Amino acid sequence: MAQQGSKRQHARNEPENLAKIPTGIAGLDDILEGGFPDGRTTLISGGPGTGKTMLGLEFLYKSALAGHAGILLLFEERADAIRRNVRSLGWDLGAMEKAGKLFILEARLPRDAVLSGDFNITPLLAIIEGKAGEIGADRIMIDAIDVLMRIYNDTRREQNELYGLHDWLVDHGFTTVLMTHQLAGNLEQVDFSGVGFSSLIDTIILLRFTEIYNKITRSLLILKSRGTKHSNSYHRFVIMDHGVEMATIPSGARLSELQGQPSTGRSPAEAAVGKGDEQ
Amino acid sequence: MTRGKKTQIRAGPADATTYRMRLFVAGDEPNSAVARESLAKICSTYLNGNCQVEIIDVLKDFRPALQERVLVTPALVILEPGRRTVIFGNLADTGKVLAALKVVV
Numbered sequence: 001m002a003q004q005g006s007k008r009q010h011a012r013n014e015p016e017n018l019a020k021i022p023t024g025i026a027g028l029d030d031i032l033e034g035g036f037p038d039g040r041t042t043l044i045s046g047g048p049g050t051g052k053t054m055l056g057l058e059f060l061y062k063s064a065l066a067g068h069a070g071i072l073l074l075f076e077e078r079a080d081a082i083r084r085n086v087r088s089l090g091w092d093l094g095a096m097e098k099a100g101k102l103f104i105l106e107a108r109l110p111r112d113a114v115l116s117g118d119f120n121i122t123p124l125l126a127i128i129e130g131k132a133g134e135i136g137a138d139r140i141m142i143d144a145i146d147v148l149m150r151i152y153n154d155t156r157r158e159q160n161e162l163y164g165l166h167d168w169l170v171d172h173g174f175t176t177v178l179m180t181h182q183l184a185g186n187l188e189q190v191d192f193s194g195v196g197f198s199s200l201i202d203t204i205i206l207l208r209f210t211e212i213y214n215k216i217t218r219s220l221l222i223l224k225s226r227g228t229k230h231s232n233s234y235h236r237f238v239i240m241d242h243g244v245e246m247a248t249i250p251s252g253a254r255l256s257e258l259q260g261q262p263s264t265g266r267s268p269a270e271a272a273v274g275k276g277d278e279q
Numbered sequence: 280m281t282r283g284k285k286t287q288i289r290a291g292p293a294d295a296t297t298y299r300m301r302l303f304v305a306g307d308e309p310n311s312a313v314a315r316e317s318l319a320k321i322c323s324t325y326l327n328g329n330c331q332v333e334i335i336d337v338l339k340d341f342r343p344a345l346q347e348r349v350l351v352t353p354a355l356v357i358l359e360p361g362r363r364t365v366i367f368g369n370l371a372d373t374g375k376v377l378a379a380l381k382v383v384v
Contacts, residue, residue, distance in 0.1 A: 107350050110365065114379045117313070117371035119351040122305035123337040123344040130341035151351070 018202060018227045021139070021175055024062025025055065027246025028220075031235060033228045037202045039138075041166060041176040043145075046207030051218050051239065052179045055207070056141040057082070058243045059177060061091050064101035069137040071128060072104045075147040079106045089243055100135045109151055121148075121161070125168060132172070140169070144179040166200055202226040210234055220246075298322070298380065299331045299359040305352040306338040310369040314353030317370035325382050 020034030029035045036042045036059070046052045060070040074082065082104070083093045096102035107124065131137065142148065145165075149158040169176045178201075198204060204223040209216050219234040236247040302318060304311035315334070322330035337344045337352055347356060349365070357364040357380060364379050377384060 105345075106348075109350070109367070110348075114364065114366040114375055115368050116366050116373075116375040116379075117317075117368035118310050119353060119368045120305060120308060120310055121350065122308060122352050123303065123341065123354075124350040126305075126337045126341040127345050127350070130345075 021068075022062075023055075023059050024066075025058050025244045025246070027235075027237075028055075028244070031220075031222060031231065031246065032203065032225055033230070036175055036177065037226065038175055039170065039173050040202040041169060041178060041200070042203040042205065043178045043180060043198070043201045044205045044207065045180045045182060047181060047209075050207035050209060051237070051244065052207055053077070053082070053143055054239060054244055055205075056143060056177045056179060057086060057091070057093075060102060060139065060141055061086070061093065061096065062243075063139055064096040064099075067101070068139060069101045069103075069132075069135040070139040070141065071132060071137045072102065073124075073128070073140065073142045073148075074104065074106050075108055075142070075144060077143070078108075079104045089241065091243075103131045103135055103137065105131075107148070121165075129172065132174070138173060139175040139177075141177045142179065144181060146180045146182050163200070198224070208234075210236070212236070217247075295329070296326075296360055297329045297331060298326050298357070301333045301335060301347075301356040301358060303335050303337055303344060303347075303349045303352050303354040303356070306336060308352065311353050313369040313371060314355070317373070317376070318355065321370070321373060321376055321380075325377060325384060326380070 018040060019038040020029075020032065020036065021038045022029050022035040023032065044052050044055060057072070060072055063070050072082075086093060093102060093104070097104060105127065128140065132140075145162070149162060152158050152161060201224070203225045206221040206223050208219060208221070210219045211217075217236050218238070219236045221232075221234050222230040224230075238245055238247055300318075302314060304314060318330075318332065322328055322332070335343050337349070344350070344352075349356070351367050353367075353369050355366040355370060355376070357366070361381060366376055366379050370376050
C-alpha cells in the first residue's frame with residue numbers, strides 16, 4: 001500500500017497539473033479538457049434515469065476495448081440486468097469479462113442479512129485489490145457510493161468511511177468514478193455526506209433532466225473540474241444507439257435528434273439507461 | 280489457499296447438534312478480534328462447545344470471500360444446522376447470533 005501511495009504522491013501535491021484519461025464519450029473529453037483525472041476521483045451525481053450508470057459503463061467499456069482493464073462495483077443493480085441492458089448498444093460486457101478486461105462485482109448486501117455489531121469493508125477492498133492485480137485494472141466505477149455507505153446507518157461514520165475509501169482508492173492509484181443519487185439537482189448541497197468531502201474530489205459532474213422546447217432532455221453540468229477552465233453551462237446529451245453523445249444546444253445540428261427523443265421513450269438505447277429489472 | 284485451521288471445541292455431551300461455521304476475519308482488526316472472542320464465548324456458553332469453526336482471513340486470500348460474497352468482516356457463515364445463514368458484524372449482539380442459530384435460551 002505504501003509504495004503505491006508514493007506513486008501518486010506527486011499527483012496529490014500538484015492538483016493543478018492533473019493528467020487526464022479519456023472518458024470514451026464523444027464530446028465529454030472536450031468539456032473535461034481530456035477526460036477524467038488520472039488516478040483521482042470523479043463524482044457523478046444524478047437522480048434515477050439521468051444516465052449516471054450509462055456514463056460510467058461507457059467509460060469502462062471503451063477503456064476495456066482500448067485494452068485498459070476496469071472494475072465495476074454494483075451496489076444496486078444486478079450484473080445480469082446491466083449486461084442485458086447494454087447489449088442493445090452492441091456492448092458485450094461478458095466478452096470483456098472473459099478477456100480479463102472487466103470485472104463486475106455484484107456487491108449488494110443480502111436483504112435478509114443479520115447484523116450483529118460493528119463491521120468493516122475490508123474484504124471488499126481485498127477483493128478489489130486482488131482482482132485489480134489479476135487483470136491489471138487501474139480504473140473503477142462504484143455504483144452507487146451512497147448505497148454502499150448506507151450500510152453504516154450512521155451519518156458520522158459514513159463520512160469517515162467515505163474519506164477512508166477515497167484515500168484508499170487514491171493510494172492504490174485507481175482512476176475512480178463514483179456515482180451518487182445525492183446532490184441531484186440541488187446545487188446548494190454540493191457537500192454530500194458531510195462537510196468537506198467534495199473538496200477531496202477533483203471532478204464533480206451533475207446529471208439532470210432539463211426542459212427544452214417542451215421536451216425533457218438529459219443534461220450534464222460540470223460543477224467542478226480541478227485545474228480545468230470548465231464551462232458553467234448545462235450540456236445536453238443523448239443516449240444514441242451506440243452510447244452517450246454530447247449535443248450542442250441551442251444552435252447545433254443535434255437539436256432535431258433531441259426533440260425526437262423523449263426521455264420516456266422505449267427505444268432500446270433509452271431502455272438501457274433505465275433501472276432495468278429493478279423497476 | 281490459506282484457509283485457517285479448524286478449531287474444535289467440545290465442552291459437554293448434552294446436545295449432539297454440531298454447529299458448522301465459517302468465520303471471516305480481517306487479520307487483527309479490532310472487530311475481528313471481538314468476533315473471535317464473542318464466538319468462542321457463544322460456543323462454550325450456549326452450544327455445549329459443539330462448534331466446528333473454520334477461520335478465514337481475507338487479508339491472506341481474497342478468493343474465499345469473493346466466492347461466498349462476503350464483503351464485510353467479521354462475517355459468520357452458518358453452514359449447519361439448517362440452511363446457510365450469514366451474520367455480519369463483530370457478533371457483539373449475542374441475542375441476534377443465537378436467534379440466527381435458532382438457539383432458544
